[in-house]
Amino acid sequence: MIDSPGRHRQQQQNPIAGGNDHADDVDYNLHETSIDHQQIRECCSGSPPERPPSEMDLMREKFAKLLLGEDMSGGGKGVSSALALSNAVTNLAASVFGEQVKLGPMALKTKARWRREMDWFLSVTDHIVEFVPSQQKTKNGTDMEIMVTRQRNDLLVNIPGLRKLDTMLIETLDSFGQEQEFWYVSKNDNQDNENCHSDEKWWHPTVKVPANGLSEMSRKSLQCQKESVNQVLKAAMAINAEVLSEMEVPESYIESLPKNGRSSLGDSIYKGITVDHFDPSQFLATMDLSTDHKVLDLKNRIEASIVIWKRKLHHKDGRSSWGSSVSLEKREIFEERAETILIMLKQCFPGLPQSALDISKIQYNRDVGHAILESYSRILESLAFNVMSRIEDVLHADCLTQISSPARSEGSSSSSNEDAVATSATDTQTLSDFMGWGIASRRRNSTDLEIYYKDDDEKKPSKPAPKKSHYLEKLESCGIRSPSARD
Numbered sequence: 001m002i003d004s005p006g007r008h009r010q011q012q013q014n015p016i017a018g019g020n021d022h023a024d025d026v027d028y029n030l031h032e033t034s035i036d037h038q039q040i041r042e043c044c045s046g047s048p049p050e051r052p053p054s055e056m057d058l059m060r061e062k063f064a065k066l067l068l069g070e071d072m073s074g075g076g077k078g079v080s081s082a083l084a085l086s087n088a089v090t091n092l093a094a095s096v097f098g099e100q101v102k103l104g105p106m107a108l109k110t111k112a113r114w115r116r117e118m119d120w121f122l123s124v125t126d127h128i129v130e131f132v133p134s135q136q137k138t139k140n141g142t143d144m145e146i147m148v149t150r151q152r153n154d155l156l157v158n159i160p161g162l163r164k165l166d167t168m169l170i171e172t173l174d175s176f177g178q179e180q181e182f183w184y185v186s187k188n189d190n191q192d193n194e195n196c197h198s199d200e201k202w203w204h205p206t207v208k209v210p211a212n213g214l215s216e217m218s219r220k221s222l223q224c225q226k227e228s229v230n231q232v233l234k235a236a237m238a239i240n241a242e243v244l245s246e247m248e249v250p251e252s253y254i255e256s257l258p259k260n261g262r263s264s265l266g267d268s269i270y271k272g273i274t275v276d277h278f279d280p281s282q283f284l285a286t287m288d289l290s291t292d293h294k295v296l297d298l299k300n301r302i303e304a305s306i307v308i309w310k311r312k313l314h315h316k317d318g319r320s321s322w323g324s325s326v327s328l329e330k331r332e333i334f335e336e337r338a339e340t341i342l343i344m345l346k347q348c349f350p351g352l353p354q355s356a357l358d359i360s361k362i363q364y365n366r367d368v369g370h371a372i373l374e375s376y377s378r379i380l381e382s383l384a385f386n387v388m389s390r391i392e393d394v395l396h397a398d399c400l401t402q403i404s405s406p407a408r409s410e411g412s413s414s415s416s417n418e419d420a421v422a423t424s425a426t427d428t429q430t431l432s433d434f435m436g437w438g439i440a441s442r443r444r445n446s447t448d449l450e451i452y453y454k455d456d457d458e459k460k461p462s463k464p465a466p467k468k469s470h471y472l473e474k475l476e477s478c479g480i481r482s483p484s485a486r487d
Helices: 005-013 015-019 021-045 055-067 081-097 108-127 153-177 216-246 251-255 261-265 267-273 280-286 292-314 328-348 356-364 368-404 411-427 431-435 471-477
Strands: 129-137 143-151 183-185 206-208
Touching: 055 081, 055 108, 081 108, 081 356, 081 368, 108 153, 108 368, 143 153, 153 216, 153 368, 206 368, 216 328, 216 368, 251 292, 251 356, 261 267, 261 292, 267 280, 267 292, 267 328, 280 328, 292 328, 292 356
Parallel strands: none
Antiparallel strands: 129 143, 183 206
16 A cells, blocks of 8 residues: 555654554544645635625615515515605605705715616606507508507606706706805804804804805806706696695595584684685785794695585585585685695795695505605705705805995995896796796795785785696796795
8 A cells, every 4th residue: 555645744753653553544534634624714715705786686675675565574564565665765865865954066976876776766667557549550551550558648747857857956966066155164163153044954054155245146146046946846846736636535534524624724714715805815914824833734724625625526416424505616716715825835835844635645645656756756846945945045144244244335236236136037047948848937036925925905806717727827827936945
């Protein structure tokens, strides 16, 4: 027999155990095993590190969570697919834009994440289709009408529009990445709080401008950007209102309502709506709208009364408990007046939380297309309002600087500058013209809430329109100004 070199070396190193063949075999096996383990460790140490998950893996994980209704335990306690998608879009926007407290460009990584994940969610709408007639030529040349699939009409119209609004807001934020005449300081580093717009915004940094204020060019640029964002806000509000109006009212919400609109509104509000000569401006002037809670309470009451009156119109035979002795013509007039008040409230106070009716519709909605449209338009509406508020903070700081600066004490020059800004803003192209909607927007530059309404001398009795008008047409017919940020 031929001994292996390893065993021969072992025998030379350990002459005492040379006579014990069994011990030599054990030592040889242990030595060979240690060599094999060492080689395995060397191979493992040289292997590349575990690669990060790919984009496909992330998408699979995201949609697996959505299919389970956000219940990863598998217990079947998840929400519907529509609500899961709505929550996913809302949570994505909160994580991406939640820290956007300054006017400045988004981080490249954050922007890429926003684009990537929104493309995932919007890809669901490509498979929500409807059948439409189409023409097809056969082999013998005859025309034959067939049915083909196409993306549902509301998605086909609104998804490209929302993408365009999204792009405009991102571009507006990116435009502030260049050299700007204003900057931000922390609340703790700010020695004087005279430029603080509101104590409620304690988490926002303080805006600082030069001692002589902003230059004329910078002020005009901010005014134009504010007006552009305001048009985006109006468009997002219109789309969101249209989608919410198409959602069904849940039965649970209907069961919680009183049996008549008077009980829902209260005596004072009901009398203000049912007067012979109704003026929505005068009605809102008599209401207490000092806090968000009071405005939201008024909105909830009016929305509840609209639902009650619509159900009474549906049960007009009088056999239902929802029927009443009020004529159908008067009920239509009351409903039209309440909807007008709602539109004015939404335009004057765009930063309000969601009403009870909106929350109930979103919670019980089962239409995935409506869920995506509603959530996408809602977060764009919120982002546009926040960007416009940040722009108004800069203009407010500039206004305080002009008042305190002796070099800017001449009122005539400031008024002429405001007129020039107003003229330039009026000549610019509106969002409606840009998107091809053909709706003329009425824009004004003052931020006082009272200018929303007409003078008492110009009041005329309002006549109900026999035809239901579109939300955008109502918005323009009210002659409402650009909304202002509330302290």
